[in-house]
Amino acid sequence: MKQHKTINCKEVMSHICDNLGEDLDSPRCVAIKSHLDECESCQTYFKSVDNTIQFYKKYNVKLSDEAHTRLIDYLGLNDE
Amino acid sequence: MNELELIEKAQLGDKKALSELVKNYEQTVYNFSFKICRDKDKAEHTMQETFMSMVKNIKQFSGKSKLSTWLYTVVSNHCLMLARSSRKHDYAASLDDDDVLIDEKSVADWSVTPDKVTENNELKIILDEAIQKLPADYRIVFLLRDVEGLSTEETGKIVELSIPAVKSRLHRARAFLRNELNQKLKYETA
Numbered sequence: 001m002k003q004h005k006t007i008n009c010k011e012v013m014s015h016i017c018d019n020l021g022e023d024l025d026s027p028r029c030v031a032i033k034s035h036l037d038e039c040e041s042c043q044t045y046f047k048s049v050d051n052t053i054q055f056y057k058k059y060n061v062k063l064s065d066e067a068h069t070r071l072i073d074y075l076g077l078n079d080e
Numbered sequence: 081m082n083e084l085e086l087i088e089k090a091q092l093g094d095k096k097a098l099s100e101l102v103k104n105y106e107q108t109v110y111n112f113s114f115k116i117c118r119d120k121d122k123a124e125h126t127m128q129e130t131f132m133s134m135v136k137n138i139k140q141f142s143g144k145s146k147l148s149t150w151l152y153t154v155v156s157n158h159c160l161m162l163a164r165s166s167r168k169h170d171y172a173a174s175l176d177d178d179d180v181l182i183d184e185k186s187v188a189d190w191s192v193t194p195d196k197v198t199e200n201n202e203l204k205i206i207l208d209e210a211i212q213k214l215p216a217d218y219r220i221v222f223l224l225r226d227v228e229g230l231s232t233e234e235t236g237k238i239v240e241l242s243i244p245a246v247k248s249r250l251h252r253a254r255a256f257l258r259n260e261l262n263q264k265l266k267y268e269t270a
Binding site for chain 2: 008017041049052053054063
């Protein structure tokens with residue numbers, strides 16, 4: 001775990017949950033990016049937040065043909 | 081025929097156009113409903129109610145927002161109503177404490193990657209259990225913004241929250257879910 005002069009891991013991890021690497025142009029964000037580039041612990045944290053999102057993005061369910069038919073019946077659109 | 085033309089025909093009572101709109105969005109609405117409810121029966125019920133609302137109110141749809149945004153709003157409101165009537169979990173207190181949410185000592189590589197989701201039922205149970213611990217209003221913000229990919233502004237309009245409030249909930253939802261998954265998925269050292 002790396003201690004930066006102006007910023008610590010907790011602040012970087014909190015920032016990751018805020019922005020996920022977006023908006024890295026301000027002086028504070030440049031310091032965060034610099035810390036992140038050198039700190040293995042914060043890189044692992046970043047990856048775990050990103051993976052959290054990816055897990056839920058990739059977990060999808062498909063509408064069955066039966067559920068589609070029930071929907072069309074329910075809406076009274078089955079004549080079309 | 082583009083979506084605007086379909087909506088105009090549907091507003092004039094064209095059932096074929098309504099059917100086409102339903103077909104275009106049924107998978108999205110069902111999937112999003114499931115992601116909030118984590119229950120296929122509840123997701124189907126929510127989908128049916130959402131499209132019934134669309135059929136009944138299509139004449140009032142002004143076209144100022146996208147139809148998809150309008151459908152996300154109906155699903156979100158319906159799921160929030162269901163959640164409020166059967167509130168089982170309340171982790172809101174722990175979500176307020178950033179010292180608990182951001183634990184710099186609790187960092188580890190995980191034993192599974194996102195590409196394994198479709199084939200791993202045990203992992204699906206872990207994901208279902210983790211997100212069900214989140215209060216529904218945080219869950220919806222996380223799903224709209226991060227999973228469905230809507231902008232912060234669009235998400236705020238749907239859940240009727242200011243942009244800072246959306247960002248705050250998103251921050252807490254991400255940290256909370258990461259912590260939950262970290263407990264279950266981190267490599268155990270012997």
